[in-house]
Amino acid sequence: MRKSPWLLLLLPAFAFADDVFLKGGAVFSGRIVNQTETMITIDIGDGQVGVAMTRVDHIVKGRSPLDVYDERAGKLASGDAAGWRSLGEWAAKQSLSAQSRQAYQKVLATVPGDPEARQALGFVLVDGHWLTEEESYRARGFVKYDGEWMTPAEAQMAQASADATQARQEAETRANQAEADKILAESRAAKAEARAQQAEARDTWGTPVYMGGWGYGVNAWPYPGQVTTWPAYQPPPQAGQ
Amino acid sequence: MSARRVRIRGALSLGAAAIFSITLAAAVAPQTPAKPTPTADQIVARYVAARGGLEKIRSIQTLREKGRLTAGADRQALVTRELKRPSRSRFEITVQGVTGVFVSDGQRGWRMSPFDGDTEPTALPAEVVSEAAEQADIEGPLVDWKAKGHQIEMAGRETIDGHDAYKIKLTLKSGAVRYEYIDTKTMYRVRTDSTRQVHGQPLQIKMTFGDYKKTSGTIFPHQIDIAAAGRPQTMHVVVDTVEVNPPLAEDRFAMAVPAQP
Numbered sequence: 001m002r003k004s005p006w007l008l009l010l011l012p013a014f015a016f017a018d019d020v021f022l023k024g025g026a027v028f029s030g031r032i033v034n035q036t037e038t039m040i041t042i043d044i045g046d047g048q049v050g051v052a053m054t055r056v057d058h059i060v061k062g063r064s065p066l067d068v069y070d071e072r073a074g075k076l077a078s079g080d081a082a083g084w085r086s087l088g089e090w091a092a093k094q095s096l097s098a099q100s101r102q103a104y105q106k107v108l109a110t111v112p113g114d115p116e117a118r119q120a121l122g123f124v125l126v127d128g129h130w131l132t133e134e135e136s137y138r139a140r141g142f143v144k145y146d147g148e149w150m151t152p153a154e155a156q157m158a159q160a161s162a163d164a165t166q167a168r169q170e171a172e173t174r175a176n177q178a179e180a181d182k183i184l185a186e187s188r189a190a191k192a193e194a195r196a197q198q199a200e201a202r203d204t205w206g207t208p209v210y211m212g213g214w215g216y217g218v219n220a221w222p223y224p225g226q227v228t229t230w231p232a233y234q235p236p237p238q239a240g241q
Numbered sequence: 242m243s244a245r246r247v248r249i250r251g252a253l254s255l256g257a258a259a260i261f262s263i264t265l266a267a268a269v270a271p272q273t274p275a276k277p278t279p280t281a282d283q284i285v286a287r288y289v290a291a292r293g294g295l296e297k298i299r300s301i302q303t304l305r306e307k308g309r310l311t312a313g314a315d316r317q318a319l320v321t322r323e324l325k326r327p328s329r330s331r332f333e334i335t336v337q338g339v340t341g342v343f344v345s346d347g348q349r350g351w352r353m354s355p356f357d358g359d360t361e362p363t364a365l366p367a368e369v370v371s372e373a374a375e376q377a378d379i380e381g382p383l384v385d386w387k388a389k390g391h392q393i394e395m396a397g398r399e400t401i402d403g404h405d406a407y408k409i410k411l412t413l414k415s416g417a418v419r420y421e422y423i424d425t426k427t428m429y430r431v432r433t434d435s436t437r438q439v440h441g442q443p444l445q446i447k448m449t450f451g452d453y454k455k456t457s458g459t460i461f462p463h464q465i466d467i468a469a470a471g472r473p474q475t476m477h478v479v480v481d482t483v484e485v486n487p488p489l490a491e492d493r494f495a496m497a498v499p500a501q502p
Contacts, residue, residue, distance in 0.1 A: 022353065022355075022360060022361075023361070023497070024342065024351075024353040024361060024362040024497040025333075025340075025342035025344075025353055025362075025497065026339075026340055026341055026342055026353040026354070026355050026359070026360070027335075027339070027340035028338060028339055028340075028355070029335070029338040029339070029340070030338040042338075044337050044338035044339060045337060045338060046337045049339070049355075051360060052360065055360040055361065064338075065338075066338075092311075092317045093309060093317075094319075095309070095317045095318050095319045095335055095336055095337060095338075096317075096337060096338070097315045097316065097317050097336070097337055098337060100315075100317065101314075101315055119314075120314060121314050121315075122313060122314025122315065123314075133313060133314055136473075137473050140473060142472075142473050148472065149472060149473050149474060150471055150472055151471045154442065154471055157442050158442065161442065
C-alpha cells in the first residue's frame with residue numbers, strides 16, 4: 001500500500017522506511033530499488049539485498065532513515081566537522097553503521113585528531129598515538145580467531161574444537177549423502193528435514209551470543225551488507241551437467 | 242553465506258586493583274564491632290524490597306524494553322526484548338536496516354535470522370530454548386527463588402566497580418551456577434557472573450548493571466555491560482524505554498510456521 005504524498009508530508013521525516021516484512025517476523029528496512037514478481041531488492045545503505053517474493057509477507061513503503069541521512073549529508077559542507085559529527089552520531093543511533101562511519105570519516109578529513117570521530121571509528125589513543133582497534137588488541141597480545149579477539153590459548157582450543165566438529169559433521173554428511181539425496185528428491189518433508197539439519201550444523205558452531213539476562217539469539221555480530229541475496233544464490237547448471 | 246563473525250568480546254579487568262582495594266580497606270578498617278553479616282535470604286529479601294517490593298514485581302505480567310547495543314566501532318544495533326509470563330520471550334535485533342527475530346515460548350523456540358541467511362523460521366536447539374526460558378524469568382531468578390527450585394548461599398563480599406557488594410551464589414534448578422553481586426547500600430544488583438560453553442570451552446561472562454530508573458514502581462537497569470573473560474571487547478546495552486505490562490499477544494511467541502518451498 002502506497003501512502004499519499006500529502007500524508008507523508010505530515011509524518012516525521014524519519015518515522016518510516018520501505019519496510020519489507022518476511023513471513024515469520026524478520027524485516028528489511030531501507031529503499032526498495034527493484035521489485036519483480038519473484039524478487040525484491042532493497043538498498044540497506046551498506047549494499048543491496050535481494051529476497052524471494054515467496055518469503056515476503058507484506059511491504060510498507062515510506063521514507064527511510066537513509067533518505068534522511070542523504071538529505072542531511074547533502075546540505076553539509078565538506079569542512080563542516082560539527083555537522084558531520086552530529087550526523088555520524090545520529091546515524092549510529094539508527095544502527096546505520098555504514099553511514100555513521102562515512103560521516104565520521106568526513107570529520108577526520110577536516111580534523112584528523114577529533115577524539116569523538118576517532119573513537120567512533122574504533123581508534124584507541126595509546127601513548128599519544130591513535131591506533132586502530134586491531135592494532136591496540138594486537139599490542140595487548142590478543143589474536144583474532146573467526147572474527148573474535150581472544151587470548152592465543154583460547155584461539156587454539158577453539159580451533160581444535162572446530163576441527164573436531166567439522167570432521168564429525170563431514171563424516172556424518174558423507175554417510176548420509178546418498179540416502180538424503182534420494183529422500184530429498186521424493187518428498188517435501190525430507191526437504192524440511194534437510195533445512196533443519198543445516199540449521200543444526202550452523203548452531204553447533206555458532207553458539208548464540210550470550211547477552212546475559214537481556215537477550216539471546218544472535219550467533220555472530222551481524223553484517224547484513226556481506227550478504228546480497230536470500231536465499232543463497234544458486235548458480236544455474238552448466239551445459240553437460 | 243560468508244558473513245563475518247564477531248562474537249561477544251571484551252573483558253573487565255578486576256584483578257589486582259580490586260584485590261588491592263579490598264586488602265587496603267581491611268588494613269585500615271576502624272576497630273569497631275563488626276556488624277553481623279546478613280544471610281543470603283535476608284539479602285535477597287532486601288534486594289526484592291529495593292526493586293519495588295514483591296507485590297509490584299509480581300504484578301508485572303509483560304515487559305517490553307527497547308534500546309541500543311554497541312560492541313565497538315561499526316557495531317551498532319537496535320534491540321527489543323519482550324517478555325511475558327510464563328517463560329515467553331521475543332528478542333529482535335536490527336543492524337543496518339535488517340531485523341532478526343528470536344522467539345521462545347518456554348518449551349520450543351525458533352529464530353529467523355537473515356544475518357545467517359535465514360528467510361524462514363528455523364527451530365532453536367534445545368540448549369538455546371533452555372537458556373531462553375531462564376532469561377524469560379520476568380522477575381529474575383532471585384525473586385521467589387525457593388519456589389522456583391533454585392538454591393542460594395552467601396559467598397562473601399567484594400568491591401565491584403567501587404561498590405561494596407554482597408556476593409550470592411545462585412544455583413539454578415537446571416544446575417547452572419551464577420554469582421549475583423548486590424550493592425550493600427542500594428541493594429541493587431550490580432553484577433552477575435556466569436559460565437557458559439562457547440566453542441566447546443567454558444567462558445566466564447560478566448554482566449554489569451547500572452543507571453537504575455523506576456518504571457511503574459519497579460526499578461530497571463538502563464545500562465548493561467557484557468564482557469567475557471580473556472576478551473578485549475565489551476558489549477554495551479543502553480535501554481531507552483521500559484514498558485511494564487504492554488499488551489503482548491500470545492501469537493508473538495508462538496512457533497512460526499516454516500515457509501513451504
